[in-house]
Amino acid sequence: MTPPTPNRSLPGTLFLNFARLIFPAQIIASIFTPAVADLREELREAGTSRIKRFAVRCRWYWALCSLVMIAPLSVRTSPISGSVDAVVAVPNGGWLLVLLAATLYVGTWSFFGSFVISAASAGVALAFAMRRWHDTHPAVVVEPWRLSALPTVQINLSAIRVAGDGPGLIFAGGTVLIFFVGLPGLWWFFVAAALGSLLVAWGLFIRRSTGHSGLLNSIRCR
Amino acid sequence: MDLPTLPRKERLILDLLIATGPLYGLQLVNSSGGALKRGTVYATLARMEAKGYVESEQEEPQEGAIGLPRRIYRPTALGKRVRRAWVALARDLAFEVPR
Numbered sequence: 001m002t003p004p005t006p007n008r009s010l011p012g013t014l015f016l017n018f019a020r021l022i023f024p025a026q027i028i029a030s031i032f033t034p035a036v037a038d039l040r041e042e043l044r045e046a047g048t049s050r051i052k053r054f055a056v057r058c059r060w061y062w063a064l065c066s067l068v069m070i071a072p073l074s075v076r077t078s079p080i081s082g083s084v085d086a087v088v089a090v091p092n093g094g095w096l097l098v099l100l101a102a103t104l105y106v107g108t109w110s111f112f113g114s115f116v117i118s119a120a121s122a123g124v125a126l127a128f129a130m131r132r133w134h135d136t137h138p139a140v141v142v143e144p145w146r147l148s149a150l151p152t153v154q155i156n157l158s159a160i161r162v163a164g165d166g167p168g169l170i171f172a173g174g175t176v177l178i179f180f181v182g183l184p185g186l187w188w189f190f191v192a193a194a195l196g197s198l199l200v201a202w203g204l205f206i207r208r209s210t211g212h213s214g215l216l217n218s219i220r221c222r
Numbered sequence: 223m224d225l226p227t228l229p230r231k232e233r234l235i236l237d238l239l240i241a242t243g244p245l246y247g248l249q250l251v252n253s254s255g256g257a258l259k260r261g262t263v264y265a266t267l268a269r270m271e272a273k274g275y276v277e278s279e280q281e282e283p284q285e286g287a288i289g290l291p292r293r294i295y296r297p298t299a300l301g302k303r304v305r306r307a308w309v310a311l312a313r314d315l316a317f318e319v320p321r
Contacts, residue, residue, distance in 0.1 A: 010289045012289075013289075027268070030264075030267075030268040030271065031264045031265055031268050032264075033290055033293070034246075034247050034264055034267075034278075034292065034293035035247065035260070035264045036289075036290060037289070037290035037291060037292040037293065038246060038247050038248035038260075038292060040289050040290065041246075041248060041292060042248060059260060060260060062261065063259065063260030063261035064261070065261075066259070066260075066261025066262065067261055067262075067264060067265060070261070070262060070265050071265055
């Protein structure tokens with residue numbers, strides 16, 4: 001089914017567009033779209049009274065902000081796009097990582113100043129890009145009834161399933177870009193790191209193509 | 223096997239849906255007397271739908287409605303059974319559990 005085309009002038013349209021950048025389609029369809037539809041219905045019932053309409057808008061924008069905060073903590077989705085059955089009630093540990101990163105930025109504000117702003121901006125842009133990629137190119141396909149067997153994401157970078165080639169490259173490239181913007185004097189370090197990582201990747205490729213894939217298997221199983 | 227759970231808000235939603243019939247999210251909020259909030263009811267409904275307690279469908283576009291069709295919720299057979307089981311359990315334990 002084709003989703004309805006949003007009209008920018010309707011109340012809640014901007015919010016829905018924003019939510020689509022952050023959340024997968026299942027959550028948009030099951031949580032945010034019904035909420036915005038009810039917002040519009042209540043606005044319609046408020047009639048032409050400006051005071052009533054203002055009160056309705058205030059109530060709903062507060063509610064929608066609350067939904068943005070609680071939706072990731074109360075539901076999570078599988079990589080299968082469009083599967084409503086895949087919504088289960090498990091806290092999503094990825095948001096704890098976001099909280100940790102935010103705390104880190106706040107804590108280092110007095111030392112790094114503008115670097116924090118550039119790192120946060122680049123990080124947000126990178127997160128949007130990775131979400132977009134993941135939604136359109138799901139790297140892991142699982143049956144919904146096997147979701148409980150998946151490892152829980154914790155505050156552990158190595159445990160986050162980046163998977164696929166594209167998101168991994170975006171993650172690595174974005175990380176280097178953030179540090180390069182913040183610490184341009186260390187350009188030589190990034191070049192050396194890139195060359196070193198290429199060397200390691202080449203070594204792993206050779207090892208894998210000759211049949212010695214024990215290390216790769218252990219990484220994949222983790 | 224994990225037994226079905228029925229937290230307080232999910233119980234209230236099932237009560238309202240069983241008592242009054244299919245409702246929209248906003249109608250649930252309005253008829254709950256302040257117990258359900260606009261900012262949480264949709265996440266709770268999505269969770270209940272995933273657990274199989276409620277089912278929903280989009281309404282037919284109505285005259286005067288602006289933009290999106292609304293989603294209406296109704297209890298499933300499983301939701302009604304879980305609710306009945308909870309009531310029976312609560313009745314059995316009413317004099318056993320200290321307040």
